[in-house]
Amino acid sequence: MITTTMGTARAEELIAALPARAWCRLSAGAGAHGPREYWWARVPVRICWQPGRGHWLLARRSITTGQIAYYVCYGPRRTRLVDLARIAGTRWAIEECFQQAKNEAGLDEYQVRDWRAWYAHITLAVAAHAWLSVARSLATKGDPTPTTA
Template identity: 40%
Template sequence: MRSGSERVGHLLAHGNPAIWERRACGQSTKGIRLYDWTSVPVRLTDQQPAPGHAHTVLIRRSATDPAEIEFFLSHAPLGTPVTELIKLAGRRWKIEENKAQSKDLLGLTQYQVRKWTPWHRHVTTVTLALAFLAVTQAALPDHPRHPRRPAKRPPATATTTMSRTPEPVPLPSLAEIRRVLAPLFIPAANAIEHVLAWSAFRRPHQARARLSHYRRRGDPLPQDLRM
């Protein structure tokens, strides 16, 4: 990609402080995500922008490691502020986080089906469960207070009084909300009968999935799958 006769890579000549601006692109569990940003309009040789639009390369550099650089190609209406492009680029991290949470917390990829209808049911259920956790988190107070335990010693002074002042704590994560709610919705999840019933249900499905896998590939069936 080029901007006039200047390559985009020339902007990265080990960081010209004049063209970099430090901005936040979103919130993470550890706080605001700050990066150094710059942008440059570009012309694509094989693609023209739509009327009233333009292509822009948004360049992001790590605030702690200048060698860590990423590029974002945007196609936005003319006059779109760079701050808006940064906000949109930051949403990619949130989308990836949601996918990871769906897999790790709710088993998005833990299905053993090969047809559209059961797959769609599983994915829809997981998506609704993730939305439920997100809505539950959004409904919590913005700045909950966590009172510290009163000190047993020494007698109250100005210093100890300040140490007992309630301090803000972060909102519980989706994983924590799931951990708290799961025993309330599924009180018998750890009962031996439930565990055994789950195992008895799962193993035949595993066998059918393996059988379908071997048949699709045309491989000879292993001994334990032969009737």
């Protein structure tokens, strides 16, 4: 349920009530086969906006299947739809990075027992993944493997 100026409503209802002209075809960023284009629309939500800040329900509709995904966004009140779509598109890069860290640096190989140990494991796994990424990048350029200082 999303809070609006008129009470609460389901995300599907808010987006279904939008006119066709509210949808814009925008790219969510570059993909392996070119731009990842979708239809995007947004609805302002939450009645208690802070000065200069706002909340939106952002909808992404697939061009081929029509399937809709939803995001709740927060940011400067003047944020444009194209900016919300671009930022939502960064999710793929973040998920890909986490998947690589799981595969290459053991990010997912830990049983949580306490906060400090979990935090140390996550920090070391992400740092190891970053080092591996830089080393791989330098190796493809023909540069020597980075060394510790």
